[in-house]
Amino acid sequence: xxxxxxxxxxxxxxxxxxxxxxxxxxxxxxxxxxxxxxxxxxxxxxxxxxxxxxxxxxxxxxxxxxxxxxxxxxxxxxxxxxxxxxxxxxxxxxxxxxxxxxxxxxxxxxxxxxxxxxxxxxxxxxxxxxxxxxxxxxxxxxxxxxxxxxxxxxxxxxxxxxxxxxxxxxxxxxxxxxxxxxxxxxx
Amino acid sequence: xxxxxxxxxxxxxxxxxxxxxxxxxxxxxxxxxxxxxxxxxxxxxxxxxxxxxxxxxxxxxxxxxxxxxxxxxxxxxxxxxxxxxxxxxxxxxxxxxxxxxxxxxxxxxxxxxxxxxxxxxxxxxxxxxxxxxxxxxxxxxxxxxxxxxxxxxxxxxxxxxxxxxxxxxx
Numbered sequence: 001x002x003x004x005x006x007x008x009x010x011x012x013x014x015x016x017x018x019x020x021x022x023x024x025x026x027x028x029x030x031x032x033x034x035x036x037x038x039x040x041x042x043x044x045x046x047x048x049x050x051x052x053x054x055x056x057x058x059x060x061x062x063x064x065x066x067x068x069x070x071x072x073x074x075x076x077x078x079x080x081x082x083x084x085x086x087x088x089x090x091x092x093x094x095x096x097x098x099x100x101x102x103x104x105x106x107x108x109x110x111x112x113x114x115x116x117x118x119x120x121x122x123x124x125x126x127x128x129x130x131x132x133x134x135x136x137x138x139x140x141x142x143x144x145x146x147x148x149x150x151x152x153x154x155x156x157x158x159x160x161x162x163x164x165x166x167x168x169x170x171x172x173x174x175x176x177x178x179x180x181x182x183x184x185x186x187x
Numbered sequence: 188x189x190x191x192x193x194x195x196x197x198x199x200x201x202x203x204x205x206x207x208x209x210x211x212x213x214x215x216x217x218x219x220x221x222x223x224x225x226x227x228x229x230x231x232x233x234x235x236x237x238x239x240x241x242x243x244x245x246x247x248x249x250x251x252x253x254x255x256x257x258x259x260x261x262x263x264x265x266x267x268x269x270x271x272x273x274x275x276x277x278x279x280x281x282x283x284x285x286x287x288x289x290x291x292x293x294x295x296x297x298x299x300x301x302x303x304x305x306x307x308x309x310x311x312x313x314x315x316x317x318x319x320x321x322x323x324x325x326x327x328x329x330x331x332x333x334x335x336x337x338x339x340x341x342x343x344x345x346x347x348x349x350x351x352x353x354x355x356x357x
């Protein structure tokens with residue numbers, strides 16, 4: 001096969017694929033295709049085989065999604081147990097942090113005001129006691145916030161995802177992920 | 188995306204997602220798992236995904252899930268002769284006019300398809316078997332249209348070469 005023939009074969013092969021793609025070939029490409037296929041048995045065979053394979057692939061029946069699986073999808077999504085979303089919890093924490101920061105800033109501003117009402121002068125011991133009480137109150141608030149988040153997380157994992165998983169028949173092909181235990185300490 | 192829109196999106200794309208996973212994984216149970224997981228992930232990201240491109244998003248997610256599962260399999264399991272959706276399908280492609288041969292040839296064709304690389308198989312399945320538009324496939328794969336077509340041309344030639352090697356060239 002000469003170099004010119006090889007180049008023609010490559011051009012014809014490219015045109016063949018464009019035809020399989022459903023692209024319209026130019027008049028020049030069509031003329032080249034016809035002339036080349038009339039003399040090149042290899043390209044003729046290749047075109048025939050590629051067309052046959054394409055038709056066979058199109059004839060493969062594609063299995064449909066089992067209709068009995070749809071309720072499981074809805075149970076895990078749009079019709080499942082309402083859950084506290086991670087983004088929502090983060091939003092709550094961000095708001096809480098912002099409120100706390102604002103309160104501290106306002107308190108500092110109030111203390112820095114030159115014309116604030118006359119306050120009795122506190123001793124160092126009183127200031128330390130007040131600071132301890134403030135730390136205690138902040139600790140209680142932080143614990144309450146942590147408990148709230150933990151309860152929300154438990155609610156999602158145990159009553160939400162856990163319940164949904166119990167209703168499914170998913171087969172884990174790898175190592176089974178850790179499942180939350182009801183009544184446990186949560187996550 | 189509200190629940191009603193979500194369910195409409197799932198209803199519209201469920202067969203395509205499941206069919207793709209079944210052809211990629213050759214396992215009906217795995218395909219159902221992948222499709223379900225893709226829908227659950229779409230629900231989790233419903234606020235970020237535009238319903239107009241949810242089909243592309245689902246295909247991309249399904250492909251990633253399929254890749255994860257394929258990676259976990261050994262090469263031996265990949266070409267095993269165990270019962271599978273695709274082996275069952277093979278016997279349903281007996282059209283002698285379309286593929287010169289018997290149902291055995293259909294099975295060989297499907298096996299040759301499974302022997303392609305993941306990306307080659309993906310473009311052949313999405314375009315030639317499922318008939319998706321080129322633009323949609325290109326968006327799902329995140330590649331330009333020309334790249335997709337070049338990939339498809341190479342995949343067709345590789346599939347043909349495999350069939351010739353197997354002695355069942357049509």
